[in-house]
Amino acid sequence: MANWDELAEALADYTVSCNTNERLRKMQRDWSRVLHFECSDSRDRFFMVVDRGEIVRTGEGHEGVPDIVVTTESETFCDMFWGDLNPVQKYLRGEIQVKGSQEDVMRLDAISYVIWPDV
Amino acid sequence: MRAADAPEESRAVVLRRSVGTATATATSAGLAFAAIDYLGVVSVATYAGGASAWLAIAIGGALVFLVSGIFSELNGLYPTAAGIRLYLGRAIGNRTALTVTFTYMTTVVLVIAADAFLIGAAVRHVLGEPPALAYLWIFVLLGIATGANLLGIRLAGGVQTVVTYTVLASTVVLSLVAILHVGGAFQQPLDLFGKGGFDGVQAIAFALFLYAAFEWVTTTAEEARRPQVITRALFIAPVLIWIAGSLFALALSHLVSAGAAHGSAYPQLLLGKAALGTVGEIWMLAVTVLTALNTFNGGFLVASRFLYAAARENNLPRPFARLNIRAVPWLAVVTLGALSAIVAAIVFATHQWLLLVAVGATIEAGIYSIAALCVLILRRRETRQRPFALAFGKPLAAFGVVLFAVLAVATGFANPKDAHQLSVLPVAVIAVLAAISAAYVRIVVPRLQAAAKARAAAGRPKRRPTRPVVSGGDIAGEAEAGEAGAGGPLPAMPLTPD
Numbered sequence: 001m002a003n004w005d006e007l008a009e010a011l012a013d014y015t016v017s018c019n020t021n022e023r024l025r026k027m028q029r030d031w032s033r034v035l036h037f038e039c040s041d042s043r044d045r046f047f048m049v050v051d052r053g054e055i056v057r058t059g060e061g062h063e064g065v066p067d068i069v070v071t072t073e074s075e076t077f078c079d080m081f082w083g084d085l086n087p088v089q090k091y092l093r094g095e096i097q098v099k100g101s102q103e104d105v106m107r108l109d110a111i112s113y114v115i116w117p118d119v
Numbered sequence: 120m121r122a123a124d125a126p127e128e129s130r131a132v133v134l135r136r137s138v139g140t141a142t143a144t145a146t147s148a149g150l151a152f153a154a155i156d157y158l159g160v161v162s163v164a165t166y167a168g169g170a171s172a173w174l175a176i177a178i179g180g181a182l183v184f185l186v187s188g189i190f191s192e193l194n195g196l197y198p199t200a201a202g203i204r205l206y207l208g209r210a211i212g213n214r215t216a217l218t219v220t221f222t223y224m225t226t227v228v229l230v231i232a233a234d235a236f237l238i239g240a241a242v243r244h245v246l247g248e249p250p251a252l253a254y255l256w257i258f259v260l261l262g263i264a265t266g267a268n269l270l271g272i273r274l275a276g277g278v279q280t281v282v283t284y285t286v287l288a289s290t291v292v293l294s295l296v297a298i299l300h301v302g303g304a305f306q307q308p309l310d311l312f313g314k315g316g317f318d319g320v321q322a323i324a325f326a327l328f329l330y331a332a333f334e335w336v337t338t339t340a341e342e343a344r345r346p347q348v349i350t351r352a353l354f355i356a357p358v359l360i361w362i363a364g365s366l367f368a369l370a371l372s373h374l375v376s377a378g379a380a381h382g383s384a385y386p387q388l389l390l391g392k393a394a395l396g397t398v399g400e401i402w403m404l405a406v407t408v409l410t411a412l413n414t415f416n417g418g419f420l421v422a423s424r425f426l427y428a429a430a431r432e433n434n435l436p437r438p439f440a441r442l443n444i445r446a447v448p449w450l451a452v453v454t455l456g457a458l459s460a461i462v463a464a465i466v467f468a469t470h471q472w473l474l475l476v477a478v479g480a481t482i483e484a485g486i487y488s489i490a491a492l493c494v495l496i497l498r499r500r501e502t503r504q505r506p507f508a509l510a511f512g513k514p515l516a517a518f519g520v521v522l523f524a525v526l527a528v529a530t531g532f533a534n535p536k537d538a539h540q541l542s543v544l545p546v547a548v549i550a551v552l553a554a555i556s557a558a559y560v561r562i563v564v565p566r567l568q569a570a571a572k573a574r575a576a577a578g579r580p581k582r583r584p585t586r587p588v589v590s591g592g593d594i595a596g597e598a599e600a601g602e603a604g605a606g607g608p609l610p611a612m613p614l615t616p617d
Contacts, residue, residue, distance in 0.1 A: 006586065009584075010583065013582075023444075026444055027442065027444055027445070027446050028446065030271075031446075034135065065133060065134070065135045066132075066133075066134060066135065067134060067135050067136060068134075069132050069134070078583060079583060082581070082582045082583035083582055084581045084582055084583050086431065086432075088428055088431035088432055089431070089432055091199075091201060091428075092201045092204055092205075092428060092432055093205075094197065094199065094201070094205050097199065098199070098341055099132045099134060099341050099342070100134060100341055100342060101136065101339075101341070101342045102200050102338065102339065102341070102342070102420070102424060103273070105200065105341065106424055106427065106446070107446055109431065110442055110446050113431065113440065113442070114442065118574060118575075118578050118579070119575070119578075
């Protein structure tokens with residue numbers, strides 16, 4: 001089980017990877033969303049605010065009303081944010097649960113795919 | 120049917136934009152009620168005695184309630200767009216699940232192709248153009264649909280809802296006008312089995328096709344306000360379709376000769392013209408074009424995202440996951456558009472549009488039978504509480520397995536050209552599709568999976584820093600990403616085909 005420090009570190013790296021990827025920024029320029037994340041094992045909760053493709057804020061707890069809610073194990077979150085696993089595979093196995101529109105679910109995966117296409 | 124309250128309430132998540140019952144019902148009805156449904160009514164009328172097609176549609180609707188219960192239970196267990204993969208995989212194995220899903224997805228291509236062809240033929244007919252121009256209309260329509268999808272243009276939920284209810288209401292109103300305008304008694308409206316016992320069964324089997332794809336609303340489970348929304352939609356949408364389909368069937372049998380309806384690709388235009396002249400014809404043409412908005416919007420979206428996910432899962436070649444600058448899986452969309460155009464052109468050239476109905480009806484009945492089987496198997500394997508449980512689950516599901524298999528046989532051997540003869544053509548088409556899917560899953564998928572594993576082994580090392588050993592010796596950084604245990608309420612499922 002990953003603790004909050006590990007999650008925060010992974011989230012920080014993910015934020016840099018997203019915000020410095022020009023193609024991703026261009027692709028997501030019409031995508032502004034509030035994302036909530038919930039760890040099914042540690043019960044940690046954190047959030048991410050995306051404004052026109054840029055991750056502008058992340059933090060512990062929940063902020064605002066979400067467009068997307070992602071629930072999985074803390075370890076899975078860490079591996080996902082470090083780009084060490086393919087989220088779609090976990091999603092299709094039912095190990096990652098998402099609440100939100102199909103389009104948003106795909107956009108979320110597209111972030112990982114664009115940054116780490118070989119995973 | 121019964122619903123358990125506590126678990127559903129606890130799983131409700133508040134989202135900024137979520138789908139309520141009205142939108143989910145419109146989505147379900149809109150996915151089912153396409154232009155090809157008018158041909159579906161003709162197929163029903165072909166086998167039903169007298170003016171009793173409405174009765175077959177009503178009985179079909181009653182049977183669809185069983186389907187609603189089956190999919191409500193499965194959706195409650197797996198409330199995700201990937202639900203079909205999950206429950207099929209856990210019930211009948213991942214490899215068989217993939218084969219079934221690939222075959223199932225071909226119905227999306229068939230429906231898109233059918234709508235392109237039917238609208239092209241209808242527009243050409245109203246404008247009085249030469250038949251060959253229908254090809255042009257098909258390519259123009261599919262070109263627009265493909266282009267809109269590539270640009271990321273989608274119908275907003277509200278527009279989709281308005282379109283669906285407009286189509287259904289227009290069909291109901293025109294049918295009522297047609298019935299009242301002409302008056303007179305219906306000929307043998309209760310004589311469903313008048314042409315023979317098996318003919319009546321075939322009429323009911325074809326009636327199921329009118330409701331086909333209503334269950335795809337389960338792919339929106341993740342945006343539903345709460346799980347009951349999908350369940351309600353699954354039970355309300357068939358009622359709307361039943362009302363529209365039954366009235367249309369009554370009006371058609373009342374005003375248009377069986378021969379004229381059977382020989383036409385646009386019976387709704389014939390009914391419109393018979394009821395209200397040119398105004399009615401143009402009215403039904405507008406309704407027909409409106410159905411395409413839902414079909415092209417929903418069909419392209421569901422199928423292209425399925426192809427994207429399959430490619431990301433290494434079950435399809437990786438190029439199918441490539442995204443354009445608008446985050447659209449462009450190769451998946453272009454492939455769908457091209458396949459649909461080819462199928463539509465073949466249908467137009469061969470005049471085999473009723474074969475599409477027979478193939479679609481058989482695949483749907485087969486899927487319903489398999490879904491009932493999944494309920495039976497998962498009742499044994501998954502003991503966790505369901506938000507919705509089919510009452511008398513095991514006996515009803517067992518009944519569903521047999522019933523829908525029989526109905527699949529009834530349409531699979533129907534002769535689209537001559538109702539008095541049997542034909543192996545529909546079942547042969549499905550056998551070819553299933554054989555291609557099975558061969559692909561057995562031969563190509565393992566290679567794609569092996570190539571993905573090799574790429575991963577030769578690729579970059581894991582980025583996540585290793586962390587010191589903590590209590591219990593758990594070293595998270597050394598955990599294998601692909602071997603993690605189950606997360607959340609769903610047990611893990613092996614990714615590799617069984």
